Amino acid sequence: MLAPPREDLLWQGRSSFPGTPTSIGDSRAWVRTRLVEQGIEPPADLEVVLSELATNAIRHTRSGTPGGRFALRVLAYPDRVRIEVRDGGPFEDIHPLHPATPALLDEHGRGLLLVEAFSACWGRLPSRRGVYAEVAR
Template identity: 45%
Template sequence: MRTTQNTSARTNPHKRFLGRPAVFRCSLPGKPSQVAEARRWAAAVLVHRVHAAPGLVDTAELLVSEAVTNAIVHTATGRPGGSFTVVIRAYPAGVRIEVHDAGGSTTAPRPLHAADDAEHGRGLALTAALAQEWGILSGRRVRGVFFTLHTG
């Protein structure tokens, strides 16, 4: 696992997150076993580098797990040789976390209304409920999802 930090990244277009963020990245193979590794990495960055509150760390861990799982299950990330990248952008007002996937999905991510006994289908609904904002990344170079968690 390779982690990098970039403090000279472009500013976030969301007005709540002004200024230059501290940026942390981790790229991992697109294997189900790497979901836990992504969660541990994100928690370690949030605790030791960002000094985030425990509640924010807990929520971020859950949402990173959901986003990475979705990338592995629903995109080319989960195919042989696939990978994903988790990006944490830390601002004074909170964090923006992105999960970049390998693309290949024919539909855009959207929350589902899962049946009570369904084993799948709650990831983006959880993200929509717990994050202050979330959205889809669909540029030429980056595909995936993002969510923001505010500190206050």
């Protein structure tokens, strides 16, 4: 769900990134830098969660096609940091968003399991073009 800024909002920021693998690290660095500039210690698991959501946007939506982009919104509160990754939309009219259980030796498929493990809550944005996650501080 789209979170309206609450009264206790400490900071919010937005940026967008090209839908390329290098943007995953760039988005993590952007969030870390902006939070530290505001005197907000980034939660330990925030970068893992952001990496997984940005990776999924690039791998599983139009954000990863030539010229594609994903947008990032960050809201920092005294008790948590919320990240929203908006993507370019699904390739088809379906957009699965549930953690799957990969086979033991699979190299991929654990991203949403990590998001679920490290987030206080997470889910699809109302636009159905992205996801959010909230990580406790």
